[in-house]
Amino acid sequence: MTPIIAIPATVLLVYRAYSKKSLTPGGLLAAALTAIAHAIHPWNLPFVLLVVFFLAGTRATHVKENVKAGLTLRASGSSGGEGPRNHVQVLANSLMASILTLLHAYQLRSRQNALVASAGDDAAGSFCFAWGGDLLVVGIIANYACVAADTLSSELGILAKGQPRLITSLTFRKVPRGTNGGVTLTGLAAGLLGSIVIVTTSMLFLPFCTDETAGALGGGAPWSGEQQRALVLGLTTWGFLGSVLDSVLGGLFQRSVKDVRSGKIVEGEGGLRVLVSEDAKTRHPERRSDPGARFRAAVFDGEGEAAVEDTYSPSAEVDVNPFRYDSRTRRRRPSFGDERPTRVAESGRDLLDNNDVNFLMAVTMSVGAMAVAAWYWQVPLSSAFPVSV
Structure with a gap:
């Protein structure tokens, strides 16, 4: 050209x-x-x-x-x-x-x-x-x-x-x-x-x-x-x-x-993979016993509210999830119960x-x-x- x-x-x-x-x-x-x-x-x-x-x-x-x-x-x-x-x-x-x-x-x-x-130089193809x-x-x-x-x-x-x-x-x-x-x-x-x-x-x-x-x-x-x-x-x-x-x-x-919650597909930024709950637990097993670490990881990993909800555990001594009120513990609780993931693999x-x-x-x-x-x-x-x- x-x-x-x-x-x-x-x-x-x-x-x-x-x-x-x-x-x-x-x-x-x-x-x-x-x-x-x-x-x-x-x-x-x-x-x-x-x-x-x-x-x-x-x-x-x-x-x-x-x-x-x-x-x-x-x-x-x-x-x-x-x-x-x-x-x-x-x-x-x-x-x-x-x-x-x-x-x-x-x-x-x-x-x-x-x-x-x-x-020669005059060749024209x-x-x-x-x-x-x-x-x-x-x-x-x-x-x-x-x-x-x-x-x-x-x-x-x-x-x-x-x-x-x-x-x-x-x-x-x-x-x-x-x-x-x-x-x-x-x-x-x-x-x-x-x-x-x-x-x-x-x-x-x-x-x-x-x-x-x-x-x-x-x-x-x-x-x-x-x-x-x-x-x-x-x-x-x-x-x-x-x-x-x-x-x-x-x-x-x-x-x-x-x-x-919505039934919609979650898209990764720039075509990258999207994490689900099992990914975070597998890669960081220490988060299972440390709710504070799991909460911080959810925030800094950029997984949004869904990931923060999944960090909740009823046995936690700190309030790591202020999304729904629980009269027994005086804390808020996730919408889908204890440790239930908010993201699942569809296919x-x-x-x-x-x-x-x-x-x-x-x-x-x-x-x-x-x-x-x-x-x-x-x-x-x-x-x-x-x-x-």
Whole structure:
């Protein structure tokens, strides 16, 4: 991408994120570095896909934002909703695409250097996208098709009229809104829409090889209309499957924590894990016998009122929980009895957080798309990493 376009576009992208408070300071830095990595590529495609994904994702986030904020809870105890994304969340969605973009940029420049060495400084190659080649391009498009599908599915699916159903449950049982692995028809349709947006954009900005470029240096086999339609259908379907895979991974390996009082899912700040009572007791067994230490830990760990309630014990000699009055002890007591937790695990296992799931999905689907394209085109997967022509 030419610097005269890349530099102001990057500045505008970062400024918009700053003005809309879409990203934290760390997120802004990660977004700027990601934009630079995409702008280095000779084609406009990678940078355009990054911009389209960012704009579509932030727009979906702000759709009925006030309504979505009341559907879940934050770990601090306040209303839920998506806050500014941090650097980890930015990289979880774009790091794989950045790596593939830099590799493909190096590949194209290596080809150009090889042509200059063989044909002289006046050599002018087209370096177009040929039928049956450039697997890295397929991986880049697949990455953004999948993360866009997942983002729109999450942000719009939670607004569905029907209650989500757990995709990893044999009975597809109903779960609270915001549960990892919970899917709705609205969410699936939104995921398909996100994939269509990215793939359509790709078709507009891909420099396809044509009959005119077939004989040029660096040119490749031209595309037919049927071949382009096959690429569109394959990548759109792959992006949709990426959102489904994200739901499966989330349902299996990411624990969803439910607030017992409200029945709402508790969301961790920045996509991180949410603690339940058993976590604190397991990590800090001394809190079982020291109510004061447990109270202080609940306050300083930032778990909010729910965690403070769980620190109460009727045998405590100090008043550590002033939330409900107990006539026998002249203290207030928790709403759900002695030592009863106010947060419970709704589904999943506590192996990955949301950022881990997103990154694992992006890597799996990007590499998988390149593998499928290599099989379909009957070319070795190693051809994605040549140094010279």
